[in-house]
Amino acid sequence: MAANPYYILDIGKDASNQEIIRAAALQMRQKRFCAKEIAQAQKMLLDPVSRGCQEFLYHFDFKGLEERLCRPLEAKPPEFDAPCLTLFDNETHDS
Amino acid sequence: MARKKNKIDTLLKRAEKLFNAGNYIEAEEKFLKAQRQLNSPKIEEKLAVCRRETNILRGKELIAKGEQSIQENDLSLALDCFKQAAALVNEPWLTEKILELETLNTGRRIYDEARSAAASGDMAAAATLYEKAAAGHLDLWETHKDHDALKKAAVYLTKAGDFPKALDLFDRVGDFDAQARYHFGFALAKTGDYLGAMAQWQSLDCRDTAFLEQRGTVLANAVDQVYRELKAGTSTGSAHESDIQEKYKKAEQVSALIPPDDSRELKERIEALLVYANVISARMKWEAADYEAVVRLVENLWVDPELIRLKAAACYHISKDRNTYLDVLSECWMDAVGTLDGLTGRYLGNEEKTTEVRDRLIRMAHMRINRASASGEKESAKAGFDIQTRISDDFRAISQHSGLKLAVCSPRYAAMTGRSELMLAVIRSNKAYFKNDQHYLETGGYYSRAGLSLLALKTGDIESAVKSLDSLDMDETPDEFTQYAGELIRFEYGLKALESGQKNFMDYFSSTHLLFKAAPAIEARFSDRMLQDERDHLLAYETLTAFLYSKRPSRPIARALSVLLAKAGIVKYNDDKLTDKQFRVTVKKALELDPDNQFALQLLDSTNMEAEMDVLLKIMGRGKFEKAAQMAVDSDYPEIRESFFEMAEKISGMIHDQDVSPELIKLELIKLKDAVAVVDRRHDLVKQIQREIKTIGA
Numbered sequence: 001m002a003a004n005p006y007y008i009l010d011i012g013k014d015a016s017n018q019e020i021i022r023a024a025a026l027q028m029r030q031k032r033f034c035a036k037e038i039a040q041a042q043k044m045l046l047d048p049v050s051r052g053c054q055e056f057l058y059h060f061d062f063k064g065l066e067e068r069l070c071r072p073l074e075a076k077p078p079e080f081d082a083p084c085l086t087l088f089d090n091e092t093h094d095s
Numbered sequence: 096m097a098r099k100k101n102k103i104d105t106l107l108k109r110a111e112k113l114f115n116a117g118n119y120i121e122a123e124e125k126f127l128k129a130q131r132q133l134n135s136p137k138i139e140e141k142l143a144v145c146r147r148e149t150n151i152l153r154g155k156e157l158i159a160k161g162e163q164s165i166q167e168n169d170l171s172l173a174l175d176c177f178k179q180a181a182a183l184v185n186e187p188w189l190t191e192k193i194l195e196l197e198t199l200n201t202g203r204r205i206y207d208e209a210r211s212a213a214a215s216g217d218m219a220a221a222a223t224l225y226e227k228a229a230a231g232h233l234d235l236w237e238t239h240k241d242h243d244a245l246k247k248a249a250v251y252l253t254k255a256g257d258f259p260k261a262l263d264l265f266d267r268v269g270d271f272d273a274q275a276r277y278h279f280g281f282a283l284a285k286t287g288d289y290l291g292a293m294a295q296w297q298s299l300d301c302r303d304t305a306f307l308e309q310r311g312t313v314l315a316n317a318v319d320q321v322y323r324e325l326k327a328g329t330s331t332g333s334a335h336e337s338d339i340q341e342k343y344k345k346a347e348q349v350s351a352l353i354p355p356d357d358s359r360e361l362k363e364r365i366e367a368l369l370v371y372a373n374v375i376s377a378r379m380k381w382e383a384a385d386y387e388a389v390v391r392l393v394e395n396l397w398v399d400p401e402l403i404r405l406k407a408a409a410c411y412h413i414s415k416d417r418n419t420y421l422d423v424l425s426e427c428w429m430d431a432v433g434t435l436d437g438l439t440g441r442y443l444g445n446e447e448k449t450t451e452v453r454d455r456l457i458r459m460a461h462m463r464i465n466r467a468s469a470s471g472e473k474e475s476a477k478a479g480f481d482i483q484t485r486i487s488d489d490f491r492a493i494s495q496h497s498g499l500k501l502a503v504c505s506p507r508y509a510a511m512t513g514r515s516e517l518m519l520a521v522i523r524s525n526k527a528y529f530k531n532d533q534h535y536l537e538t539g540g541y542y543s544r545a546g547l548s549l550l551a552l553k554t555g556d557i558e559s560a561v562k563s564l565d566s567l568d569m570d571e572t573p574d575e576f577t578q579y580a581g582e583l584i585r586f587e588y589g590l591k592a593l594e595s596g597q598k599n600f601m602d603y604f605s606s607t608h609l610l611f612k613a614a615p616a617i618e619a620r621f622s623d624r625m626l627q628d629e630r631d632h633l634l635a636y637e638t639l640t641a642f643l644y645s646k647r648p649s650r651p652i653a654r655a656l657s658v659l660l661a662k663a664g665i666v667k668y669n670d671d672k673l674t675d676k677q678f679r680v681t682v683k684k685a686l687e688l689d690p691d692n693q694f695a696l697q698l699l700d701s702t703n704m705e706a707e708m709d710v711l712l713k714i715m716g717r718g719k720f721e722k723a724a725q726m727a728v729d730s731d732y733p734e735i736r737e738s739f740f741e742m743a744e745k746i747s748g749m750i751h752d753q754d755v756s757p758e759l760i761k762l763e764l765i766k767l768k769d770a771v772a773v774v775d776r777r778h779d780l781v782k783q784i785q786r787e788i789k790t791i792g793a
C-alpha cells in the first residue's frame with residue numbers, strides 16, 4: 001500500500017489541493033512514512049495529470065459497479081407452488 | 096426268565112453305546128424301552144441327559160431355519176422357528192430375537208397396509224401408516240437395511256405434504272432412486288432449500304416438460320436465494336470475509352447447475368450472479384491489497400468498464416514487483432484507459448487534460464512491460480501491447496479524421512461484449528484511412544471471427560492460434576478480415592510445420608497466394624528470407640516456392656524460386672540426383688525466372704567452363720591437338736587456355752615413352768608444336784618442343 005499516495009496522505013479521492021498540503025504536513029509530523037514518500041505523494045496529487053493517473057490506479061466505484069451488476073438480479077422469480085409429480089413413481093431416471 | 100434278562104442287558108448295552116457315541120435321540124429310545132421294564136433311577140438319569148441334549152440339537156436346527164427364513168424375508172416362519180427353539184432351549188437372547196421379529200412383522204404389516212392405501216389413492220392414509228411404521232420401527236429397519244421401506248415412507252409423506260417429516264426420513268436414506276430423489280428435492284424446495292433441491296434434481300435425466308418447468312423455477316429461486324444472501328451479507332457493512340467466501344461458494348454451486356435449454360434469461364441470471372459474487376470478493380481482496388486474488392477473480396470478466404479498469408490497475412500493481420499477469424495487463428490496459436474517453440471530466444473536467452492522462456497511463460504501462468525481466472510472457476505482453484496501442488492510435492486518428500466520437504475497444508473486449516461487428520463496420524467505412532490493404536485487413540482481422548487467433552499468432556502463441564482457428568466454423572463464406580487472418584495463420588503455421596519437418600506442411604499453403612495478393616509486404620518478406628538465408632529444408636522450400644509461383648507468378652516469388660532452384664540444383668547434383676545436363680537445364684531455368692540472379696549466373700558460367708574443360712581433355716587425350724588448339728583459341732575462359740598448355744606439356748613428355756619409331760614420335764611432336772603455336776606462337780612450349788624435335792633429328 002505504500003505507493004498509494006491517498007493512503008500515505010490519508011485523504012479521500014476528492015481532497016482539495018489545500019487539504020493535500022495540510023495532510024502532507026500532518027503526515028510529516030506523524031512520521032508514519034518517510035519524508036521522501038510523503039513529498040512524492042503530495043507532488044503526485046498536486047499535479048493534475050499525475051493525480052488523474054493515481055485516481056485511475058487507486059479509486060474504484062465499487063458501489064456503482066455492484067449496483068449495475070445487481071440490476072439483472074433484482075426481479076423476483078415466480079414462487080415454487082407446483083404440485084408433486086407422479087412421473088417418477090414407476091420409472092428410473094437416475095443418470 | 097434268564098432269556099428275558101439277557102434281552103434287556105443287550106438293549107441297555109446298545110443304549111449305552113449310542114449314548115457314549117453322542118447319538119442321544121436313538122439312545123433315548125433304547126433307554127425308554129429298558130426303563131419300561133426296569134424302572135431304574137440310573138436309567139432315568141440317562142434319559143434326562145438324552146432329553147436335554149436332544150432339545151439342544153432341535154433348538155439349534157430351529158434357530159438355523161429361523162435365520163434362513165429371515166434371509167428369505169419370511170418373517171412369519173422365522174418367528175415360528177425362534178418361538179419353538181425358545182421352548183426347547185433356555186437362551187435369553189431368543190426372547191429378544193422373538194420380540195424384534197414380532198416388531199418387524201408388525202411394521203411390515205403396517206407397511207403393507209400403507210402400500211394398499213397408496214395404491215387406492217389415499218395418500219394421506221398411506222402417509223399416516225408410513226409415518227406410524229417409520230416412527231415405530233425406524234431403528235430396526237435401519238438395522239436390517241430396509242431402506243426401501245424408509246424411502247417409501249418419505250416419498251408418501253412428501254406426497255401428503257408433510258415435508259419436514261419427509262425430510263427427516265430422507266436424511267436417513269442411504270440409497271436413492273429417481274422417485275426418492277425427486278421427492279427429496281421437492282420436499283427441500285417446498286421448505287425453501289432451493290439449492291439443496293437442485294443438488295438432488297441435477298442428476299435426474301428427465302426431459303418431461305412439467306419436470307423441466309419445476310426445475311427451472313427451483314433453479315431461478317436458488318439463484319435468487321443466493322443473490323439475496325450475498326447482498327444482505329455485504330450491505331450490512333459488517334460482512335466478514337469468511338461469510339462472503341461461504342456465500343461465494345454457494346454462488347459457484349449455483350453457477351455449476353445447468354439451466355433448461357430454452358431459458359436464456361435464467362442463464363443470464365446465473366452468469367450475472369457469478370459476476371456479482373466475484374466482484375464482491377474482489378472488493379474485499381482489493382481492500383486487503385491482495386491484487387493477485389483480484390485478478391484471479393475478475394480476469395475473465397468484461398461486462399463493465401469499471402471492472403476492466405479494476406483488473407488493469409490490479410495487474411499494474413502486481414507488475415511492480417513481479418513478472419506475472421503481464422499478458423493480462425497488456426490485454427486490458429488500453430480498454431481501461433479507453434474508459435477515460437467515456438468519463439471525460441471525471442478526473443479533470445477537461446478533455447485536453449484527459450488526453451494527457453491517457454497518454455501518460457499508456458506510457459506507464461509501456462514502461463512497466465519493457466522494464467520486466469526477459470521472459471516469454473514479457474515478449475508476448477509487449478507484442479500484444481504494441482498491437483493494442485497501434486489499433487488505439489488508428490481509431491483515434493479515424494475519430495479525428497471522421498469527426499465521430501468513437502468508443503474504442505480492444506478486439507477481446509469487443510468479442511466479449513458483442514461489439515466486434517460494430518468495430519468492423521467502422522473499419523470498413525473508413526477503409527480510405529488505412530495506408531494499404533494489409534493495414535486495413537490486419538486491423539479488421541483482429542476484430543473478425545478469427546481475431547483472437549490472430550492475436551495469439553502475433554503474440555507468439557502460434558499453436559493456440561491454429562487451435563482456435565480450427566475451432567471456428569468456416570463453412571460459411573468468411574468475410575475478408577476473417578479470411579485474411581485465417582490465411583496468415585495457416586501460412587505462418589505452415590512455415591513452422593516445414594521447419595519442423597512435418598510431411599504435410601503443404602496443406603497450409605493452399606490459399607497463401609491470396610494472402611500475398613492482399614499483403615505484398617508479407618510476400619516480399621518471404622521472398623527476402625529465401626534470398627538471404629542459408630537454410631535447412633532447402634528442397635522443401637523449393638517445393639513450396641514452386642507451388643506458390645504456380646499460383647502467383649509474381650516478381651518476388653520468381654526471384655525467390657530462382658535462387659532456391661539454383662541452390663537446390665547443387666544439392667541434387669551433389670547427391671547424384673541430377674546429371675550435368677539436367678543441372679545446366681535447372682540453372683538456366685533459374686535464370687529464366689530471374690536473369691539478374693548472380694548466383695545462378697556464376698553457377699552457369701562455371702558449369703559451362705567445366706563442360707568445355709571436359710571436352711578439351713577428351714580431345715587432347717585422343718591426340719586431336721589441332722581441334723583442341725582451336726577450342727582454346729575460341730574459349731571465353733582463360734582457364735581453358737591454361738589447361739591446354741598444361742596438357743600439351745604433359746603430352747610432349749609422354750610422347751617419348753611411346754613404344755614407336757623415332758620418326759613417328761617426331762611427327763607427333765611436330766603436330767603438337769603446331770597446335771601450341773596456333774594458340775600462342777611465342778609460348779615457351781613451342782621452343783621447348785622444337786628443341787625436342789631437333790634432338791630426335793640429330
